[in-house]
Amino acid sequence: MCALEVVRASPADADNLCRALLVGNRKAFERLPGAETGGVDRVITDMESRFADEYPKRLSDGSTVFFVARVDDNFAGYLEAVPLPNGDYRLRAWHVLPEYHGRKVGSRLMRHFLEFAGEVDVYSHTTIGSESEDKYRYYGFEEDLSVPPDHDSRETPPPMARAGLIAPQIPLVCRRRCSSAWP
Numbered sequence: 257m258c259a260l261e262v263v264r265a266s267p268a269d270a271d272n273l274c275r276a277l278l279v280g281n282r283k284a285f286e287r288l289p290g291a292e293t294g295g296v297d298r299v300i301t302d303m304e305s306r307f308a309d310e311y312p313k314r315l316s317d318g319s320t321v322f323f324v325a326r327v328d329d330n331f332a333g334y335l336e337a338v339p340l341p342n343g344d345y346r347l348r349a350w351h352v353l354p355e356y357h358g359r360k361v362g363s364r365l366m367r368h369f370l371e372f373a374g375e376v377d378v379y380s381h382t383t384i385g386s387e388s389e390d391k392y393r394y395y396g397f398e399e400d401l402s403v404p405p406d407h408d409s410r411e412t413p414p415p416m417a418r419a420g421l422i423a424p425q426i427p428l429v430c431r432r433r434c435s436s437a438w439p
């Protein structure tokens with residue numbers, strides 16, 4: 257039987273986080289319009305250079321909460337969230353290496369994080385119609401209707417647009433203040 261554990265990340269996890277981000281996004285982006293003209297390679301190359309610097313900083317400055325999942329002591333995925341001034345959280349990343357998909361790794365990460373966050377609202381966003389949108393909705397996330405229809409955050413994120421990908425976003429919120437309504 258496999259031992260799955262979720263723990264806070266340490267600076268030594270930086271390379272693994274970066275690898276999961278790049279591999280996860282490559283897979284998530286491959287069906288987007290613009291992928292057929294090399295958009296995925298362009299955006300992944302851009303992300304690789306930015307996050308190789310960014311993750312070691314975020315892991316050591318404490319501005320961000322990172323949880324990592326390990327299966328039999330092997331890194332399998334991570335979740336990153338930023339605390340907001342009012343105590344809510346913005347979920348910035350949730351990635352599981354493809355070889356561990358469908359094995360409850362993402363589930364353990366999300367459930368561990370929601371338990372940790374407590375009864376506060378959690379914000380996120382993802383590509384409209386993506387598989388991850390279904391998974392967010394499963395955990396009680398819904399469209400954040402307070403974000404106006406023409407708001408920039410609903411458009412393709414700039415690094416993806418520069419790479420030629422088309423990926424309109426849906427702002428999401430999981431309203432958990434005074435509620436324990438998640439499965």
Ligand SMILES: CC(C)(COP(=O)(O)OP(=O)(O)OC[C@H]1O[C@@H](n2cnc3c(N)ncnc32)[C@H](O)[C@@H]1OP(=O)(O)O)[C@@H](O)C(=O)NCCC(=O)NCCS
Pocket residue numbers: 280281283284348349350351352353356357358359360361362363364382388390391394439
């Ligand atoms: C999104 C992601 C992190 C989920 O990880 P995972 O290990 O594949 O997820 P799991 O198999 O544990 O499934 C998570 C939950 O969603 C449920 N689920 C699975 N497929 C589903 C679907 N199509 N619709 C709704 N719920 C679904 C599972 O039953 C599970 O629920 P549980 O908590 O009751 O067990 C992973 O697929 C991934 O890395 N994707 C690529 C990167 C990405 O798009 N990240 C999200 C945006 S940052």
